[in-house]
Amino acid sequence: MSEPLFNKVALIGIGLIGSSLARVIRRENLANTIIVNTRREETLNRARELNLGDDYYSSAAEAVRDADLVIVCVPVGACGQVAAEIAPALKPGAIVTDVGSTKRSVIQQMAPVLPDTIEFVPGHPIAGTEHSGPDAGFAELFRNRWCILTPIGRASDEAVQKLSRFWEACGSRVDTMDPDHHDKVLAIVSHLPHIIAYNIVGTADDLETVTQSEVIKYSASGFRDFTRLAASDPTMWRDICLHNKDAILEMLARFSEDLSALQRAIRWGDGETLFNLFTRTRAIRRSIIDAGQDVAAPDFGRQVVQEKSAAPADAEG
Amino acid sequence: MSEPLFNKVALIGIGLIGSSLARVIRRENLANTIIVNTRREETLNRARELNLGDDYYSSAAEAVRDADLVIVCVPVGACGQVAAEIAPALKPGAIVTDVGSTKRSVIQQMAPVLPDTIEFVPGHPIAGTEHSGPDAGFAELFRNRWCILTPIGRASDEAVQKLSRFWEACGSRVDTMDPDHHDKVLAIVSHLPHIIAYNIVGTADDLETVTQSEVIKYSASGFRDFTRLAASDPTMWRDICLHNKDAILEMLARFSEDLSALQRAIRWGDGETLFNLFTRTRAIRRSIIDAGQDVAAPDFGRQVVQEKSAAPADAEG
Structure with missing residues (x-):
C-alpha cells in the first residue's frame, strides 16, 4: 500500500462537497488523518455519526493546526471569514485550497488574509447534486468530472501539481485556468x-x-x-x-x-427561425454525451432508476 | 384472455408516441389489428422491420378504413391535413383522437373537417422523451403519466369512457379538461x-x-x-x-x-430576495417527487444508470 499523498487533511465545511471529499479521501487512502470542521454543532455531530473524519472541531483555527492540506468547502460568501480565522493557525508550507464556484471573489477575500508562508491554490470541482449536507455526499461524486484550478502565483509548481494529483486520485480530471x-x-x-x-x-x-x-x-x-x-x-x-x-x-x-x-x-x-434554432441545439447534447458528461439513456435514464427501485428483483434480468 | 377493447386501431404517424402506442397496444392486447401509417416510405419500412403493426400504409385514408379507433400522432401543424385526408374514409362510429400538445388549434383544424358520424375526442398523453422516430418508442412510456382528454361535445359519453379505458390500459391516469x-x-x-x-x-x-x-x-x-x-x-x-x-x-x-x-x-x-426565491422553489421539487412524477435519486439517478452501464456485473450488489 502506497504512502498517502498527505499526512493530515482539514475539511472546513462538511456539506455535499466536504463530505464527499471525506469519503473519497478515506476510500482512496489519500491522508493519514481527516479533520472535520463545521460551525454548527448539529452538523458536526452528524459528521461524527457518519464517521466522516478522525477528529472534529467547531473551531476552524483548531481544525487546520498541523494540516498539510486545507480544503475550504463553505459557501463563497463565507470564504473571507474562514481565511481570517485560519490564517494565524496555518502550518508553513500547508496547501490551502477551496471548492467555490466563483474564483475572483474567493481570491479577493482569501489572498490578502492568508500568510505568505503557505501555498494558496484556488480550486473548483465541477461536480454536485441538488442535495446538501453531510448525508448527501458520496465518494463517487468527482468521478469523471473536471476540477479547475486557478493558481495566481501564490503557490509553487510543486504545490499545484500535488493538488492536481489529489483531485485525480478523487477521480477527477484537472484543468488550470485564469480566474476571470x-x-x-x-x-x-x-x-x-x-x-x-x-x-x-x-x-x-x-x-x-x-x-x-x-x-x-x-x-x-x-x-x-x-x-x-x-x-x-x-x-x-x-x-x-x-x-x-x-x-x-x-x-x-x-x-x-x-x-x-x-x-x-x-x-x-416565423417557423423557419424556430426550426433552425431547435435543430442546432440538438448537436450540443450529442457532444455532451460523447464527452462522457451525460448519459445517453432517454429522460436521463429515469426509467431505469424507477424500474430498479420499483422491482429490484427484476433489475438483474 | 379478455376481448381486446378495439378490433382495429389505426396509428397515423409512427414516431415516439405512435410507436410507443403500437408497442403497448400489442403487449396489452388492446386491439386485434394494428394499422401503421406514415407518409415517409423510409419510416414505414422501419416500422415494418420493427414489427410494430399488422398492416402498413403510406396513405392515411387507406389506413383508417374499418378502424374503430384512429389515433393521430403527427406534429400539431399537420393535424388539419390528416383530418382532411381521413375524413371520407372513416367508419361511422369510429373514435378519432390525437396526441397533440396543443388542443385549441388541433380542434380548430380537425373538428370542421371530420364527419358528424364519428366520435371526436381530442387527447394528449403527458409523456415523451427527447428521442424521436419509431425506434425511440417503448411500451412503458405512458406508465404512471397523465393523459388529458378535452372532449368538446363531439362524442358520446361512452366514447370518452372507452378512450379513457384505453389510456388506462396503456398505464396512464386520465383527466378531462377544457381545451383552453x-x-x-x-x-x-x-x-x-x-x-x-x-x-x-x-x-x-x-x-x-x-x-x-x-x-x-x-x-x-x-x-x-x-x-x-x-x-x-x-x-x-x-x-x-x-x-x-x-x-x-x-x-x-x-x-x-x-x-x-x-x-x-x-x-x-439583494441577498434576501434571492434567498427567499431559492428557498420556496425547493418545495415544488419535493411535491413532484411525492406525486411520483420524478425520481428522488440525486442527479435524476444518472449515477445509477452510469454505474449500471459501466459495470453490469456490479449492478446486482
Missing part, C-alpha cells in the same frame, strides 16, 4: 442555468390561472427537469449570485436578448 | 420549459468568450440538464410554438418579468 475566465465559463455552464431554473419554477408557482397541483401533476412534460437545479442549496446560490455578479449579468443580458428574438419569432409565426 | 385550460397548463409545464431550454443552449452556442468545448466539458455543473429538452424534435416544437402562441407568449412575458426582478436583485446585491 473561470468565472465567465461558470456563469454560462452553471450560474445562468441555476438562475433560469429558479426563475421558471418561481413563475410557475405564482400563476393564478394554473394551479400548483396541475404544475406538479403534469411536470413530466418538461417542467420537472428544471426543478432539480431549483432545489439546490439556497445559501450557496445566493452567495454565487452576489459574488459573480458581473459575469452573471452579462450572460443574463445575452440570454434575455436571445429570448426576445425567439419571442418575436413566435409572435410573428 | 389545457393549453395554458401545457404552456407553463411543457412549452415554456422547452423554449427556455432551446434558448439557453442557443445562447451558450453563440458566445465568443467561452468556447463550445468548454461548455461541453463543464456542462455537468447545470447546463446539461437543459440540453435534454433542447434535443427534442424540431418539427414538433416549431409547430407547438406556432399553434399555442397566445398562451406561450403570456407565459414568456411573465417569465421575463420575473427574470428582470431577479436580475435587479443580483445587480443591487
Whole structure:
C-alpha cells in the first residue's frame, strides 16, 4: 500500500462537497488523518455519526493546526471569514485550497488574509447534486468530472501539481485556468442555468390561472427537469449570485436578448427561425454525451432508476 | 384472455408516441389489428422491420378504413391535413383522437373537417422523451403519466369512457379538461420549459468568450440538464410554438418579468430576495417527487444508470 499523498487533511465545511471529499479521501487512502470542521454543532455531530473524519472541531483555527492540506468547502460568501480565522493557525508550507464556484471573489477575500508562508491554490470541482449536507455526499461524486484550478502565483509548481494529483486520485480530471475566465465559463455552464431554473419554477408557482397541483401533476412534460437545479442549496446560490455578479449579468443580458428574438419569432409565426434554432441545439447534447458528461439513456435514464427501485428483483434480468 | 377493447386501431404517424402506442397496444392486447401509417416510405419500412403493426400504409385514408379507433400522432401543424385526408374514409362510429400538445388549434383544424358520424375526442398523453422516430418508442412510456382528454361535445359519453379505458390500459391516469385550460397548463409545464431550454443552449452556442468545448466539458455543473429538452424534435416544437402562441407568449412575458426582478436583485446585491426565491422553489421539487412524477435519486439517478452501464456485473450488489 502506497504512502498517502498527505499526512493530515482539514475539511472546513462538511456539506455535499466536504463530505464527499471525506469519503473519497478515506476510500482512496489519500491522508493519514481527516479533520472535520463545521460551525454548527448539529452538523458536526452528524459528521461524527457518519464517521466522516478522525477528529472534529467547531473551531476552524483548531481544525487546520498541523494540516498539510486545507480544503475550504463553505459557501463563497463565507470564504473571507474562514481565511481570517485560519490564517494565524496555518502550518508553513500547508496547501490551502477551496471548492467555490466563483474564483475572483474567493481570491479577493482569501489572498490578502492568508500568510505568505503557505501555498494558496484556488480550486473548483465541477461536480454536485441538488442535495446538501453531510448525508448527501458520496465518494463517487468527482468521478469523471473536471476540477479547475486557478493558481495566481501564490503557490509553487510543486504545490499545484500535488493538488492536481489529489483531485485525480478523487477521480477527477484537472484543468488550470485564469480566474476571470473561470468565472465567465461558470456563469454560462452553471450560474445562468441555476438562475433560469429558479426563475421558471418561481413563475410557475405564482400563476393564478394554473394551479400548483396541475404544475406538479403534469411536470413530466418538461417542467420537472428544471426543478432539480431549483432545489439546490439556497445559501450557496445566493452567495454565487452576489459574488459573480458581473459575469452573471452579462450572460443574463445575452440570454434575455436571445429570448426576445425567439419571442418575436413566435409572435410573428416565423417557423423557419424556430426550426433552425431547435435543430442546432440538438448537436450540443450529442457532444455532451460523447464527452462522457451525460448519459445517453432517454429522460436521463429515469426509467431505469424507477424500474430498479420499483422491482429490484427484476433489475438483474 | 379478455376481448381486446378495439378490433382495429389505426396509428397515423409512427414516431415516439405512435410507436410507443403500437408497442403497448400489442403487449396489452388492446386491439386485434394494428394499422401503421406514415407518409415517409423510409419510416414505414422501419416500422415494418420493427414489427410494430399488422398492416402498413403510406396513405392515411387507406389506413383508417374499418378502424374503430384512429389515433393521430403527427406534429400539431399537420393535424388539419390528416383530418382532411381521413375524413371520407372513416367508419361511422369510429373514435378519432390525437396526441397533440396543443388542443385549441388541433380542434380548430380537425373538428370542421371530420364527419358528424364519428366520435371526436381530442387527447394528449403527458409523456415523451427527447428521442424521436419509431425506434425511440417503448411500451412503458405512458406508465404512471397523465393523459388529458378535452372532449368538446363531439362524442358520446361512452366514447370518452372507452378512450379513457384505453389510456388506462396503456398505464396512464386520465383527466378531462377544457381545451383552453389545457393549453395554458401545457404552456407553463411543457412549452415554456422547452423554449427556455432551446434558448439557453442557443445562447451558450453563440458566445465568443467561452468556447463550445468548454461548455461541453463543464456542462455537468447545470447546463446539461437543459440540453435534454433542447434535443427534442424540431418539427414538433416549431409547430407547438406556432399553434399555442397566445398562451406561450403570456407565459414568456411573465417569465421575463420575473427574470428582470431577479436580475435587479443580483445587480443591487439583494441577498434576501434571492434567498427567499431559492428557498420556496425547493418545495415544488419535493411535491413532484411525492406525486411520483420524478425520481428522488440525486442527479435524476444518472449515477445509477452510469454505474449500471459501466459495470453490469456490479449492478446486482
